[in-house]
Amino acid sequence: MTTMATSFDLPVLDTQLTADLCIKCNICTAACPVAAVTELFPGPKVVGPQAQRFRAPGAPVVDHAVDYCSACGVCSRVCPHGIEIAEMNLVAKARLADQRGLSLRNRLLGRSELVGRLGSLFAPLSDLPIQNKLLRRLAEWTLGVSRDAAFPRFARQSFRAWFKRLGSAPAPAAAMPKVVYFHGCSTNYYEPRVGQAAVAVLRHLGCEVVIAEQNCCGLPLQSNGEFGAARAYAHANLRKLAPYVRQGYVIVGTSTSCTLTFKHEYHAVLGISGEEHDLVSGATYDFFEFLQMLDAAGQLKTDFRPVTRPALVYHAPCQFRTHGVGKPAADLLRRVPGVQVTETQAECCGVAGTYGLKAEKYQIAVDVGRGLFSEIRDSGAPTIACDSETCRWWLAQHTGLPAVHPVEVLAEAYGL
């Protein structure tokens, strides 16, 4: 990897050098969901490989439109030449943020672990300012957090606290992989039920499950331009998880953006490499990707029973698609007797992590999601299944339908 010191120590990544491969075919622009709804964004080709030639190390970023990239990643996937456009844009956005100075809003949105820890300490009291309309108006005016964006409620008991009290598991099957479950901030502080379902399913399949010490994956900080703080989280996670991989564990997560961060963003965006990185990145699986592999090895139980809400509309989040493994959750849930899965076509729901929570981006995010909201309503299914928490919250808000992680349906199908 080539590295060059810049004003704030951003390396010139392999990622940025891929800009040279661009032939300006505009396939990325045609696929970009943000450029499709707002002219404030000139599209991935323009702010990505085209603008990249003006981004000499240390020179100021002149192209402010890159801030409207939501980093959904569809451009990088459709590019026939392997240009890492979304990743390149993230680096440019971070430089822009450094140049402008980070807003308090972005610092807050980047710190999901801190917010979660403080919030759940005082839950449900801490829900009040977030759910109060007047205070949200104030927050929009002072901070720039959209008053209309839905936030989840803090769980009264964190996932880790639940797991500590959980009785010991039955002896794992010797032939089954040993699993470190990476819960991420959302499962720990907002949706422990997702982690509970994941642990139940993994144990049902005969896997040993360890909840290792872990931190926020760092993605929210990375998305909001705080690469230094994001790298600190990355290194903390690599230090804590690599020893398990050396002992033969795999890392399995239910938060698809966290697992993608381990696999891809640490290297492609944050520029991290080395032995610990390669171990953790290579051993990380998103939940249904892991089950798909067990299935191929003949290690997946299929003792399914009918579920209470068998009609599902499944949305594979943009960040799940970047894993590049298809839609294993939809494939597996279809094998549960009675389950009907409608798959959505839209590439992105719009919220893209914290993008849609920002006052100046909220309407764009709603417009991006509009097609998906109708797809979901038109499906007639009363329940949304989706692998990403921020997408679930956003889709539930904009369709009025409950949104679950597919593992919750699977746990019920196993009778857990």
Add this chain to the structure above:
Amino acid sequence: MTPPVQARYDVIVVGAGLAGLLAGAFAARRGARTLVIARGLGGTHLGPGTIDVWGYAPAASADTPRALAPNPSAALDALTDPLHPLNVAGRPALAAALGELQTMGSEAGYALRGTLDHNYFLPTALGAVRPTCLAPDSMVAGDVRMPGELVLADVPGFRDFYADLAAANLRAAGHAARALPLELPRLPTQREAFATDLARLLDQPAYRAEVAERWRPHLTGVTRLGLPAILGLAHPEAAWRELSERLGVALFELPLPPPSVPGMRLFDVVRGALERAGGRLIVGPLVRGWADEPGTAHGILSETSGHTRAYAAQHVILATGGFRHGGLESPAPGQVREAVFNLPVTTGLEWFAPLYWQPHPYARFGLSVDQALHPLGVDGVAWTNVQAVGGLLAGADRNGEGCREGIDLATAYRAVQALEL
């Protein structure tokens, strides 16, 4: 070291251009558990969204222009080279593939018109004339042999189509043509307007009504009106039909430089057929072959997001294209390699003709295959469960002969037919 198997498929197709998508759709529609996996999109999005089967009679000499072929079927009767991909696949495969693609189009509400014994002669965005066998409803009224002046809409502020230039070139070739300035409302003001912007606007009935209202007074005496290819992405059939009726003229589209709106529609038609039949499409990973020794493949290896994933397959169909699409690579001058399994490539001593517009020998480089499209190994023995389709095959000059999509269709069909699913 090969990673553990991630999933198992009956058929894995590498490449999501027209040949790959169609091979995947044909296999899935015949009940095979099918995965189409591709580095990115390209084949369809860079093309005009029409199906060329055979376009040109051979030029009498290097100095005379190619003659347009009015009848692809008759032109193919005269194609005697047994190694040409269209002859390897055979006429029945070509005819059946055209029919099945037309069925997929109808199922998606996007009719592709035409028959194997007829070429449309359609104007290009530069005002040249291009023969093609199948075209959507929204293009066929542009056939230059049909009566009526070709009036071309000049949309101010849209930089991808110059009606004056196209009309001047059409006139120079003897066709009655002129440009007519027609403004489109609500174009972006803060950046350039993309064809996709205009197509998404024209997907909306209210916008079409507004456009018709504005344009009608300017269309006195116009019988047919050419537009850049922007008539809808999600609802192209409705966009074309409704605007034609409201304007009272025969509307026709002229395909534009990429991203091609009609190419994207064609992609959506075939992708929809693939997915409705239960096939999977993965776009993004870099794909390498998975075989212990030449002759038989275990499947493919997918390099994605920090991992290599192994996918096992009964059959692998390569639809990775030629040099411009990544199927063939030239690591050093004079060298050629096939990108996925490192299969032997049939080449020639000369790569280039002296002049740019002459047919270049490298266009015919590619894989040599047996009758079931299995590529031949270095020893001349065919691989058992790998097939090659589309632009990866040797023996055709797809642009020069005007047979690009015809090869995609016929070979995709023949490859899947040979699997006897």
